[in-house]
Amino acid sequence: MLYIKQELPINERIRAKEVQVIDENGEKKGVMKLNDALDLAFGKKLDLVLVAPNAEPPVCKIMNYGKYKFEQAKKEKEAKKKQKTFELKEIRITPNIEQHDFEFKAKNARKFIEDGNKVKITVRFRGRELNYVKLGEANLNKFIEALSDIASPEKKAVLEGKNMFIILSKKSDK
Numbered sequence: 360m361l362y363i364k365q366e367l368p369i370n371e372r373i374r375a376k377e378v379q380v381i382d383e384n385g386e387k388k389g390v391m392k393l394n395d396a397l398d399l400a401f402g403k404k405l406d407l408v409l410v411a412p413n414a415e416p417p418v419c420k421i422m423n424y425g426k427y428k429f430e431q432a433k434k435e436k437e438a439k440k441k442q443k444t445f446e447l448k449e450i451r452i453t454p455n456i457e458q459h460d461f462e463f464k465a466k467n468a469r470k471f472i473e474d475g476n477k478v479k480i481t482v483r484f485r486g487r488e489l490n491y492v493k494l495g496e497a498n499l500n501k502f503i504e505a506l507s508d509i510a511s512p513e514k515k516a517v518l519e520g521k522n523m524f525i526i527l528s529k530k531s532d533k
Contacts, residue, residue, distance in 0.1 A: 367424075368408075368412070369406045370397060370406055373393060373409045375417045377390055377391065377393065378396050378407075378409075379414065379416050380396045380420075380421065381419070383422055399421065405422055408420050408422055443475065448476050449479045450468055450481070451482075452480065452481070452483075453485070454494040454495040455494065472509055472527065472528075477528045478526070480525055480526075482523045482524070483522055492518060506527060510529055
């Protein structure tokens with residue numbers, strides 16, 4: 360796909376003496392002087408557009424440049440629509456989470472992952488809870504196990520300050 364970010368030189372803006380010409384149907388017309396190519400384009404009420412400036416000789420195409428730019432903008436817009444975007448959803452737990460709370464949060468995490476989002480599960484250690492890092496890690500492993508059928512961890516659990524977290528993403532279909 361060809362996306363135009365900068366304007367292509369057209370008609371009188373082309374600075375080559377001789378150019379390779381391709382007509383509006385895609386047929387090669389051969390190498391000709393710039394003035395002859397411009398006359399050919401204007402005779403058909405179209406523009407002469409420099410499409411390959413680095414070629415030897417430069418390649419020009421006869422086309423309706425306004426229509427071409429419009430089509431390219433439309434294609435770019437369509438490509439943007441089809442891009443898959445995802446969010447990073449966060450679920451916070453404590454090291455001594457109750458079973459019901461765990462199940463509820465695991466259900467929410469499952470829903471987020473099925474929607475195509477990544478889930479960051481954070482264990483917050485408050486006060487003396489920092490002595491129970493192993494308990495927090497065990498809870499994260501429990502989450503990984505509970506969601507192992509649809510998700511996999513991106514990397515090992517990380518302890519940063521008073522928070523330990525892990526990021527789960529949807530398993531890739533191979």
